[in-house]
Amino acid sequence: MSTFDEIYEKIKEYPTIILHRHTSPDPDAIGSQAGLARSLREQFPDKKILCAGEDDEGDLAWINTMDKVTKKDYEGALVITTDTANTPRISNKLYKEASFLIKIDHHPDVDPYADMSYVDPDAPAASQIIVDFINAEKLPLPSEVAYPLYAGIVGDTGRFMYPETSSHTFEVACQLAKTGININEIARNISDVTFAQAKLQAAVLDYMTVNPSGAAYAVLTQKELKKLGVTDDQASVTVSTPGRIKDIKAWNVFVEKPDGTFRVHYRSKGPVINQLAEKHDGGGHALASGANAKDMDEVKQIFAEVVEVTKKYNEEHE
Ligand code: AMP
Numbered sequence: 001m002s003t004f005d006e007i008y009e010k011i012k013e014y015p016t017i018i019l020h021r022h023t024s025p026d027p028d029a030i031g032s033q034a035g036l037a038r039s040l041r042e043q044f045p046d047k048k049i050l051c052a053g054e055d056d057e058g059d060l061a062w063i064n065t066m067d068k069v070t071k072k073d074y075e076g077a078l079v080i081t082t083d084t085a086n087t088p089r090i091s092n093k094l095y096k097e098a099s100f101l102i103k104i105d106h107h108p109d110v111d112p113y114a115d116m117s118y119v120d121p122d123a124p125a126a127s128q129i130i131v132d133f134i135n136a137e138k139l140p141l142p143s144e145v146a147y148p149l150y151a152g153i154v155g156d157t158g159r160f161m162y163p164e165t166s167s168h169t170f171e172v173a174c175q176l177a178k179t180g181i182n183i184n185e186i187a188r189n190i191s192d193v194t195f196a197q198a199k200l201q202a203a204v205l206d207y208m209t210v211n212p213s214g215a216a217y218a219v220l221t222q223k224e225l226k227k228l229g230v231t232d233d234q235a236s237v238t239v240s241t242p243g244r245i246k247d248i249k250a251w252n253v254f255v256e257k258p259d260g261t262f263r264v265h266y267r268s269k270g271p272v273i274n275q276l277a278e279k280h281d282g283g284g285h286a287l288a289s290g291a292n293a294k295d296m297d298e299v300k301q302i303f304a305e306v307v308e309v310t311k312k313y314n315e316e317h318e
Pocket of ligand 1: 022026107264265266283285291292
């Protein structure tokens with residue numbers, strides 16, 4: 001792994017720097033990318049600094065929108081990915097044209113794809129690492145930089161609830177808040193849902209199957225999504241809903257895609273589920289992962305595996 005200083009030396013070398021993040025972005029993906037880009041733009045007004053990704057910010061355009069990039073922009077360019085564990089998840093694929101590739105991430109480093117990387121799986125958000133980088137290298141951190149980074153931290157910590165949240169996370173959040181950003185607006189933007197999304201949350205609870213082990217799952221079909229007018233990306237807001245129930249320890253939400261396959265969300269309060277996700281074209285954190293299932297047979301198999309690790313977890317914690 002490289003140091004912040006080594007990464008910063010590389011940044012200084014390149015006249016063009018293009019920031020990429022992961023597909024199906026969440027606030028941390030967009031926030032870490034935007035925060036780093038904006039700070040570097042302040043520090044290096046003569047460099048060309050761009051945010052690239054498919055046009056899929058959707059409901060997260062309030063954090064940042066992408067710049068238009070062409071193949072030509074990548075000539076002699078440095079690409080930095082943030083919050084992106086593996087190459088299939090890098091949005092978009094023009095990153096392959098980079099002269100040099102740097103990865104800054106907080107997922108387990110299962111795919112060390114870059115020429116240089118800084119990966120800290122203990123950090124609750126890639127945005128927290130970006131703040132640490134900005135501080136270490138004495139880069140500018142005005143409110144325009146702080147805003148997306150705070151959004152990323154609030155998003156990936158579940159509003160400072162998930163276990164990786166530490167006293168350092170609060171120090172960083174405090175520093176960002178002191179820039180004058182509207183922390184209430186950010187928290188509201190992240191937590192507010194549309195009426196249709198709220199109905200979908202109710203559907204998750206209605207359709208949920210709970211195993212005696214404390215493992216649970218719900219399947220959201222295209223039919224249900226269409227009925228409520230919710231896209232599969234917007235359905236992500238339902239993923240944390242089962243976790244509010246005391247007896248539920250690990251769960252899946254399966255969201256059917258238009259092609260009949262399923263986007264799989266894994267969440268847990270204890271049983272480790274990322275190795276399970278890796279078996280199904282996915283991965284992620286120990287307690288929050290994603291994967292893909294081709295049909296209902298794979299859906300059932302995935303849930304059986306979650307039941308198994310939850311039972312094992314119960315035995316170990318009796
Ligand atoms: P999600 O359930 O989509 O919110 O994803 C939870 C976590 O798992 C996030 O940190 C994602 O970056 C990661 N993740 C989701 N899908 C995949 C995938 N197909 N491959 C690797 N990591 C994933």
